[in-house]
Amino acid sequence: xxxxxxxxxxxxxxxxxxxxxxxxxxxxxxxxxxxxxxxxxxxxxxxxxxxxxxxxxxxxxxxxxxxxxxxxxxxxxxxxxxxxxxxxxxxxxxxxxxxxxxxxxxxxxxxxxxxxxxxxxxxxxxxxxxxxxxxxxxxxxxxxxxxxxxxxxxxxxxxxxxxxxxxxxxxxxxxxxxxxxxxxxxxxxxxxxxxxxxxxxxxxxxxxxxxxxxxxxxxxxxxxxxxxxxxxxxxxxxxxxxxxxxxxxxxxxxxxxxxxxxxxxxxxxxxxxxxxxxxxxxxxxxxxxxxxxxxxxxxxxxxxxxxxxxxxxxxxxxxxxxxxxxxxxxxxxxxxxxxxxxxxxxxxxxxxxxxxxxxxxxxxxxxxxxxxxxxxxxxxxxxxxxxxxxxxxxxxxxxxxxxxxxxxxxxxxxxx
Ligand code: ATP
Ligand code: MG
Numbered sequence: 543x544x545x546x547x548x549x550x551x552x553x554x555x556x557x558x559x560x561x562x563x564x565x566x567x568x569x570x571x572x573x574x575x576x577x578x579x580x581x582x583x584x585x586x587x588x589x590x591x592x593x594x595x596x597x598x599x600x601x602x603x604x605x606x607x608x609x610x611x612x613x614x615x616x617x618x619x620x621x622x623x624x625x626x627x628x629x630x631x632x633x634x635x636x637x638x639x640x641x642x643x644x645x646x647x648x649x650x651x652x653x654x655x656x657x658x659x660x661x662x663x664x665x666x667x668x669x670x671x672x673x674x675x676x677x678x679x680x681x682x683x684x685x686x687x688x689x690x691x692x693x694x695x696x697x698x699x700x701x702x703x704x705x706x707x708x709x710x711x712x713x714x715x716x717x718x719x720x721x722x723x724x725x726x727x728x729x730x731x732x733x734x735x736x737x738x739x740x741x742x743x744x745x746x747x748x749x750x751x752x753x754x755x756x757x758x759x760x761x762x763x764x765x766x767x768x769x770x771x772x773x774x775x776x777x778x779x780x781x782x783x784x785x786x787x788x789x790x791x792x793x794x795x796x797x798x799x800x801x802x803x804x805x806x807x808x809x810x811x812x813x814x815x816x817x818x819x820x821x822x823x824x825x826x827x828x829x830x831x832x833x834x835x836x837x838x839x840x841x842x843x844x845x846x847x848x849x850x851x852x853x854x855x856x857x858x859x860x861x862x863x864x865x866x867x868x869x870x871x872x873x874x875x876x877x878x879x880x881x882x883x884x885x886x887x888x889x890x891x892x893x894x895x896x897x898x899x900x901x902x903x904x905x906x907x908x909x910x911x912x913x914x915x916x917x918x919x920x921x922x923x924x925x926x927x928x929x930x931x932x933x934x935x936x937x938x939x940x941x942x943x944x945x946x947x948x949x950x951x952x953x954x955x956x957x958x
Pocket of ligand 1: 822
C-alpha cells in the first residue's frame with residue numbers, strides 16, 4: 543500500500559547510519575564547544591515570512607522548495623529549509639543584541655521540496671554554526687578554522703577542498719551585477735528559462751545554475767574579484783591571510799556564489815569529488831545585512847551548514863568507534879529464566895550492556911548472541927541454578943569459568 547511507504551525523499555535512519563550520524567554530531571558538538579559556541583535549538587517551523595523575507599524572493603528555496611502550510615488558525619507556516627533565518631529570528635525576538643557577540647551551534651532536520659536523488663533529500667539533516675555581532679574578518683577565519691578542525695576530526699579534511707570567494711559589500715556587488723547583466727544580455731536566448739528570469743531579478747544567481755548550457759556561458763563571465771572596491775578587497779585579503787596563518791589550505795573560486803540572497807563578503811564551500819554531482823558537504827558565508835533586513839538591530843553575521851547525509855556518505859568505518867559489545871544472558875529452564883531477568887536488571891543498573899534473548903534453545907540463543915556481537919555469555923542452567931552459580935563464557939576465545947551468582951558483576955569487569 544503506497545501510503546505505508548516513506549514519503550518520497552525521506553528516509554528512516556537506523557543501525558550503522560544512525561551511529562554514523564551520532565559520531566559526526568558528537569564530534570561537531572565537541573569542536574563547536576571548543577570554539578566557544580553554545581547550543582541553540584530553534585523550532586522546526588516558523589512563520590513563512592521568516593524565510594521568505596530573508597532567503598530572497600527569487601531564491602530556489604523560496605520559489606520552489608519550501609514546505610509551507612496553513613495551520614488550523616490560518617497562520618502561514620513553513621518547515622525550516624535552513625537554520626540561519628530561524629537563528630536570526632531567535633536573536634531578534636530574544637533581544638540578544640545585549641549579549642552580542644553570540645556564537646551558536648545547532649543540528650537537526652531540514653525540509654526542502656527538491657527532486658530526490660543521491661545526496662539530495664526532502665528531509666535531510668544539517669549541522670550548523672553561526673557567529674552574530676562580529677563584523678571583523680577574524681570571525682570568518684575562526685569559523686572556517688572550526689569547520690576544518692571538525693572535518694579533520696572525522697577524518698575528512700584531506701578528502702575535501704575549501705573554495706572561497708568574496709561577494710563584496712553592497713557597492714561592489716551592485717557594480718558586479720551591472721557587469722553581469724551586460725555580459726549575459728548577449729547570451730540571453732541561449733540561457734535556460736530559469737536563468738533568463740534570474741537575469742531580470744537576480745543575475746548573480748545565474749553563476750550558481752546547475753544547467754549545463756548555462757555553465758558554459760558562465761565560464762567566461764566577468765569575475766567578481768575585478769569589481770571589489772578597496773574595502774571589500776581588504777576584507778577578503780584579511781580572511782585569506784588568516785587562513786594562511788593557520789595553515790588551512792584553500793582555493794579562490796571566482797564563480798562561487800551562494801544560493802541564498804543574504805550573503806556579502808565571504809562565501810565558501812567545502813567540496814569533494816567523491817560524491818558525484820552533490821559534492822558540497824559544508825557551505826556558508828557572511829550575512830552582515832540579514833538581521834537589519836529582518837527588522838532587527840544592525841548586526842553582522844557569518845555561518846555555515848554541513849549536510850549530515852553527505853558527510854556520513856564519506857565517513858569510513860575505520861574512523862568510527864566500534865559499537866559497544868553487549869554481554870548475553872542465556873537462561874535454560876523456568877527457574878533460570880526468572881533468575882536471569884533479575885540478574886540482567888542488576889547488571890544494567892551497574893552499567894553493563896545486557897542482551898537478553900526471549901526464547902529458544904541454547905543453540906538458538908548463542909547464535910543470537912553472536913549476531914549481537916556479544917563479547918561474553920552468561921549461561922544459566924537448572925543444575926547451575928541449584929548450586930547458585932553461572933558459567934561465564936568469553937565468546938571470542940571460547941574460554942569459560944564458573945562463577946558464584948553473587949560474584950557475576952566482578953567476573954564481568956573485563957567486558958565492561
Ligand atoms: P546545493 O547547491 O547542493 O543545492 P545548497 O546551496 O542548496 O546546496 P545549503 O543551503 O548551503 O545548500 O545547505 C548546506 C548543506 O546542506 C549543503 O552543502 C549540503 O551538504 C546540504 N544539503 C542542502 N540541501 C540538501 C538536500 N536536499 N539533501 C541533502 N543535503 C542537502
Ligand atoms: Mg539547493
